[in-house]
Amino acid sequence: MARTRPENLPDFEMPPLDEVVLGVQFVPPPRYRQIYAGAVWDLYRSEFPLVEEQIAIAPAFETFGVTRGPSFNFEVINGPAQNRFWFLAEDGHELIQFQQDRLLHNWRRLDKEASVYPRFETMVTKFERELNQLQTFFEGLGQRALEINQCEVTYINHIAMEGPSGLTPDEAIKLINFGGKKAEAFDLRFAERIDSDGGSPIARMHYRASIGQKTNTGEPVCYLELTVRGAPEANDIQSAIEFLEMARRKIVTQFAEVTSERAHEVWRRKV
């Protein structure tokens, strides 16, 4: 059955959305070796015929207890290094990222004129299919089903600062107040706990905002990045998809809450 957008979820005709990432992290299958990455690519190659290699992403786990300071990472070099692979569509707008413990699906705007955001419902349907394909592949190697231990959704926005619809960061984002100063640079990061209806923590939303430049045009933009990350209720694909849907609702709702009425007019809010 085709997925439909939840009613009453904030919606914009021209949102400053530049990239969306859906991702899961799973226990590395014990018999997986990097040489199998080519066979994994074959699962998706018809739609993603190009490939690049990147450094692997470190594991990420959201845990809850006392308020904590900056986190520190744990790294062990023990045995061959595993890479992260990007399987890209011809036009580069969509890509799958794969490493021994992660699968992610990105959409990127890249060229404003040519790219239309496919919408979350389309992306999550594709991602669910991709997860099932990967699970079937691992089971064929004699591995257990995917044991998913974290899920995440990220929405990255590029808010134009110049031109007729340009907005300064403090004009666009209610969290920011420069007190009348014209900021040349800033970097704001904070995290907020997301609780279940019963009051227990289920995820964390990470907010990040800063001033930067678009790589292709050099025009200044304000980045506003929202990520929801946490453990799904169970470690199967269905639970992961449910988490991603919850994460998307939270991000879209919070995006509308933390941005200004003026920005909503520029982006033509519909709902």
Add this chain to the structure above:
Amino acid sequence: MTQVRRYDTGTTVVSLRDHRDARRGLSDNARLSFERRDPEWKNVVMRRLAELVALNRGWDGFDAPPVEFHNAYFSVQMLQSICSVETPAPAIVPGYYGDLQVEWHSAGTHIELHVKGPNRVEAWRSTDETGVEGEEIDLSTDFTIVAKWLADLTRAFRDDDRARA
């Protein structure tokens, strides 16, 4: 006269008040600041986990695998959620299936956290109040209760140190 302010994060800032002797040769806004103090347990834990992840298969004399990397990584995140700067470093022992156990033992209190996998922890504590049977809880990602257990244990350690001093 110098004023020393210590923040919860362990950062110490020393500011020099408007005092002639203290300010000699220094600007009006002179301050010294020290880097955030890393918790002592951090280096102990990192070293130990690196050892356990690098164990050879059969380290137990049979066929036990090394501690799984995801389990070690999750343990670090868990410890960040429950330990303060003053928490004593735990002992960490490997399990037989790539799992591990994080433990604190004092005269009156024992805390053991069995990390069976990411998001799967069996937490157990015994105190003078609970007796040797102790209390056990299965936890996933919320370790608030264990943070309270550790705060009690850390306080007891600190009180013991002061009594001996």
